[in-house]
Amino acid sequence: xxxxxxxxxxxxxxxxxxxxxxxxxxxxxxxxxxxxxxxxxxxxxxxxxxxxxxxxxxxxxxxxxxxxxxxxxxxxxxxxxxxxxxxxxxxxxxxxxxxxxxxxxxxxxxxxxxxxxxxxxxxxxxxxxxxxxxxxxxxxxxxxxxxxxxxxxxxxxxxxxxxxxxxxxxxxxxxxxxxxxxxxxxxxxxxxxxxxxxxxxxxxxxxxxxxxxxxxxxxxxxxxxxxxxxxxxxxxxxxxxxxxxxxxxxxxxxxxxxxxxxxxxxxxxxxxxxxxxxxxxxxxxxxxxxxxxxxxxxxxxxxxxxxxxxxxxxxxxxxxxxxxxxxxxxxxxxxxxxxxxxxxxxxxxxxxxxxxxxxxxxxxxxxxxxxxxxxxxxxxxxxxxxxxxxxxxxxxxxxxxxxxxxx
Numbered sequence: 001x002x003x004x005x006x007x008x009x010x011x012x013x014x015x016x017x018x019x020x021x022x023x024x025x026x027x028x029x030x031x032x033x034x035x036x037x038x039x040x041x042x043x044x045x046x047x048x049x050x051x052x053x054x055x056x057x058x059x060x061x062x063x064x065x066x067x068x069x070x071x072x073x074x075x076x077x078x079x080x081x082x083x084x085x086x087x088x089x090x091x092x093x094x095x096x097x098x099x100x101x102x103x104x105x106x107x108x109x110x111x112x113x114x115x116x117x118x119x120x121x122x123x124x125x126x127x128x129x130x131x132x133x134x135x136x137x138x139x140x141x142x143x144x145x146x147x148x149x150x151x152x153x154x155x156x157x158x159x160x161x162x163x164x165x166x167x168x169x170x171x172x173x174x175x176x177x178x179x180x181x182x183x184x185x186x187x188x189x190x191x192x193x194x195x196x197x198x199x200x201x202x203x204x205x206x207x208x209x210x211x212x213x214x215x216x217x218x219x220x221x222x223x224x225x226x227x228x229x230x231x232x233x234x235x236x237x238x239x240x241x242x243x244x245x246x247x248x249x250x251x252x253x254x255x256x257x258x259x260x261x262x263x264x265x266x267x268x269x270x271x272x273x274x275x276x277x278x279x280x281x282x283x284x285x286x287x288x289x290x291x292x293x294x295x296x297x298x299x300x301x302x303x304x305x306x307x308x309x310x311x312x313x314x315x316x317x318x319x320x321x322x323x324x325x326x327x328x329x330x331x332x333x334x335x336x337x338x339x340x341x342x343x344x345x346x347x348x349x350x351x352x353x354x355x356x357x358x359x360x361x362x363x364x365x366x367x368x369x370x371x372x373x374x375x376x377x378x379x380x381x382x383x384x385x386x387x388x389x390x391x392x393x394x395x396x397x398x399x400x401x402x403x404x405x406x407x
Contacts, residue, residue: 033070036386051089060383062094063102080154108158116208119147145207176205183243194238223280232295246299282356291334319370341386
């Protein structure tokens with residue numbers, strides 16, 4: 001775990017209007033965002049090599065960030081490496097250089113990244129093929145979270161405000177079976193548990209990790225609750241990934257809900273949830289749409305409707321509506337404007353990415369960066385199959401000249 005310290009420089013930012021132009025919000029606001037960047041590689045060190053050589057995909061991702069200019073942003077599917085070379089290269093060679101279609105250079109003075117479960121060998125036969133490990137997909141299937149090498153599909157948190165890395169909590173090693181009432185996958189025909197007891201007792205809940213990272217703001221901390229649950233697909237009738245996705249989302253409901261959480265212990269052995277008076281934001285690609293697609297919709301709805309999660313208009317975009325119209329063969333219950341990604345003709349558009357502030361912080365705006373064709377920035381949206389989601393909140397302690405980094 002590491003926070004990169006240094007000088008913080010913040011540019012004035014605003015909300016994209018219907019044409020993709022930026023309009024300045026009335027201060028004080030704090031822009032929070034999540035973005036599944038698809039900055040991963042199938043080879044160990046592959047992302048570092050691409051970033052060193054010059055990567056057009058990374059340049060487009062940086063351009064989106066330069067246009068939206070979030071103060072705090074979680075990047076999902078950003079490969080983790082122990083030396084943090086990929087994070088450093090992305091900052092220096094992409095974000096801090098004006099990109100085509102983007103905006104002015106963007107500097108984040110602080111970052112947080114830590115190991116994840118994806119690609120880490122479990123030493124167990126998790127896919128039940130009679131072998132442990134192997135090559136290619138078989139190796140990934142026997143990792144704690146699916147991945148072809150340790151760190152694939154990792155997470156990176158960037159912030160213009162100081163990060164209290166020493167107080168951060170990670171739940172990479174939390175056992176799935178530790179959760180009371182865990183959804184142990186079972187054969188629907190026989191009721192027999194999919195995983196033998198010796199494996200079930202050791203399985204980790206988080207497919208990547210769950211992080212509680214305090215960002216130090218004037219007047220108090222904002223707890224960034226970051227995760228990237230497994231997609232609820234690529235399994236069988238036992239629905240092991242669907243069950244895991246639902247319980248990964250449930251972890252945050254438990255964490256913010258109070259009560260006896262002696263089972264909820266982080267990687268340092270500290271047990272319990274978030275303080276009742278803590279302000280937080282839940283961010284990440286949660287891989288669960290409230291109305292459509294695969295997965296247990298109740299899992300995400302229960303998080304959206306949690307009494308500690310602020311009620312707010314759902315982030316939306318015009319581009320999502322136009323894209324959904326390309327798939328008239330798909331029946332959708334949810335509003336097309338709320339989608340956060342385009343997954344092709346078979347799956348269509350879905351809302352999978354979330355920025356959920358806690359109650360007590362006024363929401364001043366929100367959106368999904370998804371311009372329609374012909375609007376400014378439209379050429380950037382296909383950098384990833386996901387779109388950046390942002391929410392502006394009012395942070396009451398910000399607004400005095402000595403309270404925020406210089407703009």
